[in-house]
Amino acid sequence: MTLRGCLAWSSGFVYNFLRNDDRGDTGMEKRELVIVGAGPAGLTAAIYGRRAGLDVLLIEKGAAGGQINITEEIENWPGVQHATGPELGAMFRAHAEKFNTEFRDADVTKIEVRDGAKIVVTNKGEIEAEAVIVATGAYFRRLGCEGEAEHIGQGVSYCAVCDGAFFEDEEIAVVGGGNSAVEEGDYLTKFASKVYIIHRRDEFRADRAAVERALSNPKIVPVWNSVVEKIEGDGMVENLVLKNVKTGEISDLPVAGVFMFVGQAPHDEAVKGLLETTKGGWIKTNERMETSVEGIFAAGDLRDKSLRQVVTAAADGAIAAMSASSYIAEQVHLHSKLMEPEKVVALFFSSIDAGQAKLSGDVESAFERAGAAVVLVDGYKNARMVQKLGLTDLPVMIRIESGKIGEPKFLHHPGVLKTVPFDKEGGR
Numbered sequence: 001m002t003l004r005g006c007l008a009w010s011s012g013f014v015y016n017f018l019r020n021d022d023r024g025d026t027g028m029e030k031r032e033l034v035i036v037g038a039g040p041a042g043l044t045a046a047i048y049g050r051r052a053g054l055d056v057l058l059i060e061k062g063a064a065g066g067q068i069n070i071t072e073e074i075e076n077w078p079g080v081q082h083a084t085g086p087e088l089g090a091m092f093r094a095h096a097e098k099f100n101t102e103f104r105d106a107d108v109t110k111i112e113v114r115d116g117a118k119i120v121v122t123n124k125g126e127i128e129a130e131a132v133i134v135a136t137g138a139y140f141r142r143l144g145c146e147g148e149a150e151h152i153g154q155g156v157s158y159c160a161v162c163d164g165a166f167f168e169d170e171e172i173a174v175v176g177g178g179n180s181a182v183e184e185g186d187y188l189t190k191f192a193s194k195v196y197i198i199h200r201r202d203e204f205r206a207d208r209a210a211v212e213r214a215l216s217n218p219k220i221v222p223v224w225n226s227v228v229e230k231i232e233g234d235g236m237v238e239n240l241v242l243k244n245v246k247t248g249e250i251s252d253l254p255v256a257g258v259f260m261f262v263g264q265a266p267h268d269e270a271v272k273g274l275l276e277t278t279k280g281g282w283i284k285t286n287e288r289m290e291t292s293v294e295g296i297f298a299a300g301d302l303r304d305k306s307l308r309q310v311v312t313a314a315a316d317g318a319i320a321a322m323s324a325s326s327y328i329a330e331q332v333h334l335h336s337k338l339m340e341p342e343k344v345v346a347l348f349f350s351s352i353d354a355g356q357a358k359l360s361g362d363v364e365s366a367f368e369r370a371g372a373a374v375v376l377v378d379g380y381k382n383a384r385m386v387q388k389l390g391l392t393d394l395p396v397m398i399r400i401e402s403g404k405i406g407e408p409k410f411l412h413h414p415g416v417l418k419t420v421p422f423d424k425e426g427g428r
């Protein structure tokens with residue numbers, strides 16, 4: 001079996017192994033780290049990526065900042081007791097710029113793995129990346145009631161900061177009971193004369209501080225146990241038809257506008273079908289921000305996580321960048337050690353097994369005594385590679401010769417290895 005054959009189905013690893021030898025110059029732009037999304041997660045990833053010495057391209061669509069740009073008040077970013085979202089977003093961006101991040105305004109339509117290479121497809125061309133961090137964030141979901149779609153921009157809104165000022169001295173409604181609904185409802189009282197917060201239960205899910213502030217605001221009127229059945233209005237929104245979920249009673253609530261804050265959904269358009277997700281489409285990652293596709297990382301609100309905050313998005317971004325940096329370094333190292341030499345013998349072992357760690361030293365000495373060389377690969381840290389090579393057990397030795405890997409030799413009794421298991425030529 002050839003190494004290429006063995007790995008043909010896999011993603012980044014194969015490509016990174018083979019790119020220098022087997023791919024002609026496609027003329028495609030090639031970058032080390034491409035970050036998609038310029039919210040707190042993407043900008044923090046850029047800062048960390050640049051500090052780690054990576055070539056970083058950050059692709060943003062429109063203004064940088066993501067949802068932070070439509071958040072009026074941020075008072076839980078440590079060290080800054082109060083800032084508006086756009087203020088904090090601008091500081092993040094300036095910080096990423098200070099480290100010479102390259103920004104590009106483009107629409108990423110798709111991220112795909114083509115012949116093992118990670119390709120970021122944009123409306124301005126394709127880019128091949130050693131590693132990609134997807135940090136495209138989340139958006140506010142639509143409620144889905146009758147009349148909603150027709151009135152978007154005509155009184156139905158998903159952004160208080162963007163549209164609040166249109167409702168000076170008007171009565172309006174907010175739908176939802178989470179932090180967004182309660183905090184944005186409070187913010188909207190700067191403009192509106194009255195803000196009804198329509199919630200399907202009889203208590204808000206938002207945190208206590210936000211609830212107390214909203215409920216002590218005389219302009220806020222909670223409407224409990226109620227859902228919006230229909231949005232009515234000839235042109236602009238004029239009336240909401242509400243249903244009390246406890247009594248079944250139907251009532252009218254005349255308002256000039258309604259803001260929907262009924263939860264969020266991930267901006268996963270570019271990676272749909274590529275990455276493993278949970279039911280709601282949230283991207284699954286491990287604690288290193290690795291997704292189900294090697295070399296593609298996810299950070300921030302589009303990730304499956306329990307707390308979607310600026311501070312957690314930034315933390316994700318930092319972790320993702322450091323993971324991407326080690327991934328890229330690992331690929332380069334492994335390529336030069338395993339693929340560039342004509343003949344290689346490699347020992348894959350687990351560094352967390354004391355016996356195998358000792359064995360790796362013994363093997364290296366045994367090869368040295370025989371005048372040969374062996375490449376030691378920590379199979380624990382490179383678990384995906386072990387899996388892709390079909391190595392079912394560790395420790396194991398393999399020989400790679402002219403792109404072909406030989407039969408693996410599983411060392412079931414690591415303590416008894418006394419001689420070099422391959423002819424000494426193999427390691428040269």
Ligand code: NAP
Nearest residue numbers: 176177178179180181200201205261262263264306307308
């Ligand atoms: P959320 O916490 O998921 O709340 C969504 C709200 O919408 C819930 O109250 C839910 O009702 C209601 N809802 C969902 N589907 C509905 C439907 N079909 N009809 C009527 N009501 C419906 O969403 P979020 O408020 O956007 O917050 C998302 C995340 O961001 C959370 O983790 C939140 O803590 C965080 N966040 C934090 C801050 C902050 O710390 N300053 C600000 C904003 C957001 P139920 O309660 O009955 O499920």
